[in-house]
Amino acid sequence: MAIERHPAARVEATGELHRLLMPGVTRRESLLEYRGRGGYAPEGWAWSPEELRDRIAASGLRGRGGAAFPTGRKWHGVAARPGPRVVLVNAAESEPASAKDRILLLRRPHLVLEGALLAARAIDAREIVLYLHANATAVRDSLDLALRELRAARTPAPRLRIVTAPPGYVAGEASAAVRRANGGPAKPTSKPPRPSERGVGKRPTLVQNVETLANVPLIARHGPEWLREVGAPSLPGTLLVTLSGAVNRPGVYEVPSGMPLQRIVDDLGGGVVGGASVQAMLVGGYFAGWLGPEALAQGARLEPESLRAWGVSLGAAAIVVVPDWICGLAQAAWLMRFFADESAQQCGTCLSGTRAMAAVFAKLLRGTASPAACDRLHLWAERMLPGRGACGHLDGAATAARTALQVFADEISQHARAGGCGRPETVILPGFDGGDLDVTA
Amino acid sequence: MSQRRVRVRVDPTRCTAFGFCAEFFPESFALDDWGYAWLQAAELPSDLEPLARETARLCPTGAIAVEIVRAEDGPPAAATARPARLLRPRHR
Numbered sequence: 001m002a003i004e005r006h007p008a009a010r011v012e013a014t015g016e017l018h019r020l021l022m023p024g025v026t027r028r029e030s031l032l033e034y035r036g037r038g039g040y041a042p043e044g045w046a047w048s049p050e051e052l053r054d055r056i057a058a059s060g061l062r063g064r065g066g067a068a069f070p071t072g073r074k075w076h077g078v079a080a081r082p083g084p085r086v087v088l089v090n091a092a093e094s095e096p097a098s099a100k101d102r103i104l105l106l107r108r109p110h111l112v113l114e115g116a117l118l119a120a121r122a123i124d125a126r127e128i129v130l131y132l133h134a135n136a137t138a139v140r141d142s143l144d145l146a147l148r149e150l151r152a153a154r155t156p157a158p159r160l161r162i163v164t165a166p167p168g169y170v171a172g173e174a175s176a177a178v179r180r181a182n183g184g185p186a187k188p189t190s191k192p193p194r195p196s197e198r199g200v201g202k203r204p205t206l207v208q209n210v211e212t213l214a215n216v217p218l219i220a221r222h223g224p225e226w227l228r229e230v231g232a233p234s235l236p237g238t239l240l241v242t243l244s245g246a247v248n249r250p251g252v253y254e255v256p257s258g259m260p261l262q263r264i265v266d267d268l269g270g271g272v273v274g275g276a277s278v279q280a281m282l283v284g285g286y287f288a289g290w291l292g293p294e295a296l297a298q299g300a301r302l303e304p305e306s307l308r309a310w311g312v313s314l315g316a317a318a319i320v321v322v323p324d325w326i327c328g329l330a331q332a333a334w335l336m337r338f339f340a341d342e343s344a345q346q347c348g349t350c351l352s353g354t355r356a357m358a359a360v361f362a363k364l365l366r367g368t369a370s371p372a373a374c375d376r377l378h379l380w381a382e383r384m385l386p387g388r389g390a391c392g393h394l395d396g397a398a399t400a401a402r403t404a405l406q407v408f409a410d411e412i413s414q415h416a417r418a419g420g421c422g423r424p425e426t427v428i429l430p431g432f433d434g435g436d437l438d439v440t441a
Numbered sequence: 442m443s444q445r446r447v448r449v450r451v452d453p454t455r456c457t458a459f460g461f462c463a464e465f466f467p468e469s470f471a472l473d474d475w476g477y478a479w480l481q482a483a484e485l486p487s488d489l490e491p492l493a494r495e496t497a498r499l500c501p502t503g504a505i506a507v508e509i510v511r512a513e514d515g516p517p518a519a520a521t522a523r524p525a526r527l528l529r530p531r532h533r
Contacts, residue, residue, distance in 0.1 A: 346453075346454045348476075352477070376474070388473075
């Protein structure tokens with residue numbers, strides 16, 4: 001049974017919901033086309049900076065980059081600090097299971113750029129930094145063309161510059177983006193100071209995800225209530241979901257927040273490949289944790305509160321479906337290996353902790369982990385490692401381990417008894433090339 | 442007057458696992474399985490501030506910071522306010 005490994009293979013807006021993605025927009029939307037759809041409408045620009053911040057706050061918009069932080073509060077926070085200030089558009093979509101920011105930038109770059117310009121107005125920023133991965137050449141081309149169009153149209157804008165980072169999971173973290181924009185390596189820094197306090201050029205910096213910014217022009221135009229017309233009250237609006245793994249129709253979908261996960265798998269994904277059952281899934285991306293099939297059956301929904309009850313987070317709404325006909329524990333073990341490989345190696349605890357957890361998971365897969373090692377793994381994942389790193393990488397690794405120990409508990413026992421489960425250990429997580437699972441702890 | 446609140450931070454990028462902190466101030470610092478400082482409580486009762494400052498001074502890599510929490514920073518996080526491990530009573 002074949003599994004599509006490219007989550008962006010299909011892009012659809014669901015039902016009548018065309019807010020960020022539009023069914024008619026399948027190639028890069030030009031500035032002219034964007035204006036024809038309401039872009040840069042005067043009513044969006046009629047507000048003072050403070051009114052803009054208030055509008056965003058009243059809409060209940062929360063960040064779509066993974067932390068779901070209230071956007072209005074963030075804007076007020078940065079604006080309260082002495083200027084000049086900077087807006088950093090975080091387009092470095094490092095999460096391997098996520099493709100939504102890329103799709104937005106390829107198809108609707110002007111929606112994102114107008115959002116960045118409005119954000120710059122709202123916090124009185126003198127500079128906008130567009131931050132993306134160096135290997136994202138198509139995204140770069142789309143942005144370059146869009147910026148050329150803006151200049152040709154003499155759109156008033158602060159200084160705009162593009163900063164690129166080498167590939168890497170932690171390169172997308174806010175402080176890593178700031179450090180890179182300041183000429184350093186794309187690695188996170190210790191907090192404090194936060195980017196909002198001391199960011200690009202030592203200035204207060206608003207770091208905002210692409211999808212978050214795409215919502216901004218629409219809220220400015222249509223009002224705060226417009227965002228709340230769809231989605232869960234705890235996280236108003238739509239979410240761009242990247243659905244991959246063993247579903248019949250992988251893709252990027254725009255859905256109201258709060259949609260039941262079962263519906264996402266069945267209605268959007270067209271069910272599991274081969275009519276199989278869901279063994280487990282990642283819902284928020286690699287850092288947000290594993291979810292078992294009982295969560296789907298009991299109505300877990302795509303919004304922060306519902307997912308928190310299951311011990312996972314919404315993250316970037318990057319969903320990977322693991323079917324029951326492959327080894328789930330192998331997916332979990334490889335994910336731990338990913339965290340070990342992707343550590344920035346700046347914090348000793350992260351370097352040692354991610355490697356140690358990956359090593360025990362490799363043993364769990366072969367059924368050779370000692371009971372003492374299992375006890376230690378629980379201690380590391382649940383108590384010793386959370387909250388210890390300079391960035392969220394170690395927390396992500398601990399969450400992945402903690403939830404895998406719960407979700408794959410039966411499989412771990414089976415592997416301990418029989419040395420395996422007899423199912424293929426094919427890795428279906430996006431971005432894995434295979435190789436040797438062993439790591440040196 | 443509310444009580445002075447003291448917060449301790451470990452910069453994980455600076456900690457190189459000397460372990461002096463856990464030796465000198467075991468009520469607040471443990472070591473993890475790899476020898477790195479594992480803070481047991483982010484906030485301390487104010488009577489422990491001198492001990493916290495001395496520990497910070499002893500750290501060879503300067504990884505420990507002690508700061509006074511301002512009232513506008515909000516209430517302490519429940520999980521870190523006063524862990525069971527911190528045995529000293531607040532008022533003696």
